[in-house]
Amino acid sequence: MKQVRIGIIGFGTVGTGTIKILLNQRELIKKRTGIDLILKKVADKDIEKPREITLSKEILTTDAMELIKNPEIDIVVELIGGIHPAKDFIIEAFRNGKHVVTANKALLAEEGNDIFLEARQKGVKLGFEASVGGGIPIIKVMREGLVANKMLAIYGIINGTTNYIFTKMTDEKIDFQDALRQAQDLGYAEADPTLDIEGIDSAHKLTILASLAYGIPLSFNKVYCEGITKITAQDIAFAGEFGYKIKLLAITKILDGEIELRVHPTMIPDNYLISKVDGVFNAIYVEGDSVGPTLYYGRGAGSMPTGSAVVADIVDIAKGSETLPFDFSEKYNIKPVQEIESRYYFRFTALDSPGVLSKISGVFGRHNISIASVIQKGRSKAGAVPLVILTHKARENDVLDAVDKIDKLPVVAGKSVFIRVEGEEY
Numbered sequence: 001m002k003q004v005r006i007g008i009i010g011f012g013t014v015g016t017g018t019i020k021i022l023l024n025q026r027e028l029i030k031k032r033t034g035i036d037l038i039l040k041k042v043a044d045k046d047i048e049k050p051r052e053i054t055l056s057k058e059i060l061t062t063d064a065m066e067l068i069k070n071p072e073i074d075i076v077v078e079l080i081g082g083i084h085p086a087k088d089f090i091i092e093a094f095r096n097g098k099h100v101v102t103a104n105k106a107l108l109a110e111e112g113n114d115i116f117l118e119a120r121q122k123g124v125k126l127g128f129e130a131s132v133g134g135g136i137p138i139i140k141v142m143r144e145g146l147v148a149n150k151m152l153a154i155y156g157i158i159n160g161t162t163n164y165i166f167t168k169m170t171d172e173k174i175d176f177q178d179a180l181r182q183a184q185d186l187g188y189a190e191a192d193p194t195l196d197i198e199g200i201d202s203a204h205k206l207t208i209l210a211s212l213a214y215g216i217p218l219s220f221n222k223v224y225c226e227g228i229t230k231i232t233a234q235d236i237a238f239a240g241e242f243g244y245k246i247k248l249l250a251i252t253k254i255l256d257g258e259i260e261l262r263v264h265p266t267m268i269p270d271n272y273l274i275s276k277v278d279g280v281f282n283a284i285y286v287e288g289d290s291v292g293p294t295l296y297y298g299r300g301a302g303s304m305p306t307g308s309a310v311v312a313d314i315v316d317i318a319k320g321s322e323t324l325p326f327d328f329s330e331k332y333n334i335k336p337v338q339e340i341e342s343r344y345y346f347r348f349t350a351l352d353s354p355g356v357l358s359k360i361s362g363v364f365g366r367h368n369i370s371i372a373s374v375i376q377k378g379r380s381k382a383g384a385v386p387l388v389i390l391t392h393k394a395r396e397n398d399v400l401d402a403v404d405k406i407d408k409l410p411v412v413a414g415k416s417v418f419i420r421v422e423g424e425e426y
């Protein structure tokens with residue numbers, strides 16, 4: 001029977017899930033593939049710390065380079081995260097003739113062009129299924145299942161932590177910080193959770209999906225990125241009154257030969273399938289020209305779901321399947337976010353006095369923004385109240401100008417909030 005020897009760097013959340021699956025499913029994988037996957041070495045900075053699974057002393061090492069250079073290892077699995085030394089480990093593994101599997105979307109989005117090139121030049125394979133969508137095999141879908149399609153659009157909930165936070169804030173009225181702490185305790189959040197809540201993790205994943213979709217170089221620095229920190233429980237409740245849910249969406253679509261690449265909180269009609277995706281679950285809507293709309297759903301983070309994706313890559317490489325994507329050399333313009341068109345939700349903090357709405361709608365009118373509905377809640381003789389407006393389609397540039405002017409009106413107290421709205425108008 002063919003034997004393939006694995007070395008894993010990083011015995012944390014994903015490392016633990018991967019190791020459990022490799023050990024527990026060894027017989028199943030042997031039966032299904034005729035390949036025996038042998039866990040040869042595991043490197044971590046701390047090999048004394050108790051983990052969910054106990055490994056023998058001979059398997060554990062603190063020296064990742066020793067593992068990378070070990071001639072008895074065929075596939076190196078990088079699960080430490082971050083840019084350095086992860087990149088150095090991967091490049092060194094290629095130079096030592098090893099195939100690599102990684103879950104490190106930050107590294108691929110920011111340095112992937114170099115890494116893919118190096119893998120090609122060395123004639124080795126690089127698996128990265130776990131880098132997007134946790135346990136959902138979305139990379140394989142994009143690379144294989146939908147290979148016959150020109151991609152038209154992708155809308156994804158691709159960060160488990162923020163989706164978990166929104167769900168807890170909506171369903172259990174838990175506050176933001178407590179919900180984030182729970183996501184960290186469950187192993188969903190990045191080591192630096194700013195990456196999750198500021199939308200950067202979703203932008204990393206969108207970068208990878210867009211390159212697979214359109215064959216463009218990884219273009220992380222062209223993704224417009226907005227996180228969820230400005231969204232309040234009040235916005236979630238208002239969105240509900242209009243029949244919408246708020247989700248952190250990663251969006252890419254191709255329109256008139258230009259690509260949109262953006263991550264931001266988005267209101268979507270609450271009868272859409274994707275708005276029912278809650279907790280740590282992710283969903284990725286992919287529209288191809290032949291297949292039409294498709295949707296992929298599953299756990300987007302966590303030890304075992306992500307381990308499942310890592311092991312799928314290991315098996316693919318062990319079987320000799322191609323894992324590198326197509327050539328990322330297509331050239332397209334990326335549309336600046338200021339040029340997009342969308343519908344918008346606005347929450348103004350306005351004085352509760354006559355004529356306020358007409359002042360705001362006057363600014364809207366002068367910026368070609370047309371109002372679809374208005375809600376004003378509460379009464380306050382002295383203070384300010386939220387005034388919420390939904391618009392028809394408008395240009396982002398006009399919206400930015402209008403908000404700037406409205407925020408300077410004497411009847412407006414505090415900075416206004418706006419959220420882009422996707423989906424059909426009711």
Ligand code: NDP
Pocket residue numbers: 009010011012013014015043044045046062064079080081082085103104105106130131134187188189190191300301302303306
């Ligand atoms: P963890 O922080 O839980 O695990 C990383 C482990 O690697 C830690 O034990 C860390 O030690 C160790 N480590 C860090 N640097 C080194 C080094 N130089 N040499 C040896 N060991 C090192 O992270 P996760 O398992 O959550 O994430 C790993 C990767 O998977 C990241 O790229 C992440 O973005 C990605 N990912 C994570 C998912 C999840 O649900 N958690 C899902 C999908 C992808 P120490 O803690 O002491 O620094």
Ligand code: HSE
Pocket residue numbers: 131133134158159160161162188189190196201300301302
């Ligand atoms: N922090 C990431 C998330 C892990 O919450 O989605 C999975 O990539």
